[in-house]
Amino acid sequence: MARPVQVVGLGGSLRAESTSRTALEAALDGAAADGADTRLISLRDLDLPMYTAERAIPSAAHEFAEAAHGCDAMIWSSPTYQGSVSGAFKNALDWLILLAEREPPYLANKPVGLITTAGGVHGLQAVNTMDFIARSLRAWSVPLVLPVPQSWRSFDPDGRLIDEAIAAQLRALGAEVVRAARQFQASGTCDYAEDRTFTSTAAQPAT
Numbered sequence: 001m002a003r004p005v006q007v008v009g010l011g012g013s014l015r016a017e018s019t020s021r022t023a024l025e026a027a028l029d030g031a032a033a034d035g036a037d038t039r040l041i042s043l044r045d046l047d048l049p050m051y052t053a054e055r056a057i058p059s060a061a062h063e064f065a066e067a068a069h070g071c072d073a074m075i076w077s078s079p080t081y082q083g084s085v086s087g088a089f090k091n092a093l094d095w096l097i098l099l100a101e102r103e104p105p106y107l108a109n110k111p112v113g114l115i116t117t118a119g120g121v122h123g124l125q126a127v128n129t130m131d132f133i134a135r136s137l138r139a140w141s142v143p144l145v146l147p148v149p150q151s152w153r154s155f156d157p158d159g160r161l162i163d164e165a166i167a168a169q170l171r172a173l174g175a176e177v178v179r180a181a182r183q184f185q186a187s188g189t190c191d192y193a194e195d196r197t198f199t200s201t202a203a204q205p206a207t
């Protein structure tokens with residue numbers, strides 16, 4: 001029997017009540033319900049300094065890079081800041097330059113699920129930025145993405161998810177990442193031809 005898929009979630013803002021971290025937790029719950037081993041790496045807890053090659057590499061950067069390289073799939077979740085991902089989120093991914101000389105390099109052959117939360121409606125812009133980053137890191141972003149608009153509607157002031165429709169879509173994204181990772185394990189590809197149960201390319205958040 002194949003070993004459980006290992007899924008690492010990266011994200012959240014630096015706020016204690018971060019909605020993007022709560023969204024990530026829900027997606028990881030969906031992955032776990034589908035049989036994956038999951039680990040959440042919160043940017044608030046990771047507390048990485050800004051990337052530079054001119055100082056000693058912090059242990060948190062090593063730990064994050066090893067977790068990212070060792071897993072089968074990732075789920076990324078960023079708040080939308082100024083129409084894109086947050087600086088903290090991008091900075092964490094900049095540290096993956098530590099994986100440049102690995103074989104395979106960076107995040108090659110790993111599916112990545114993409115989530116954002118936004119106060120308004122710019123979340124898809126941030127998702128699209130994540131897609132560019134995923135490609136540069138040799139990862140495969142899964143077609144199902146979830147930009148959660150108007151986060152104040154779906155999360156309470158403590159950052160708890162109160163919209164069951166959004167929660168279900170986040171869990172579905174987690175399950176989709178596991179499905180893609182299993183397909184990589186089985187065939188080394190991310191070919192959707194053999195599984196036509198998934199038909200939509202974007203979950204539509206409830207309005």
Ligand SMILES: Cc1cc2nc3c(=O)[nH]c(=O)nc-3n(C[C@H](O)[C@H](O)[C@H](O)COP(=O)(O)O)c2cc1C
Nearest residue numbers: 013018019020079080081082083118119120121151
């Ligand atoms: C610095 C900053 C910039 C933001 N820029 C945008 C934006 O461009 N578009 C948008 O829809 N929401 C924007 N927001 C709102 C956040 O995306 C929203 O509150 C989100 O839920 C925050 O995620 P968090 O709860 O994980 O911190 C911004 C918030 C901050 C603090």
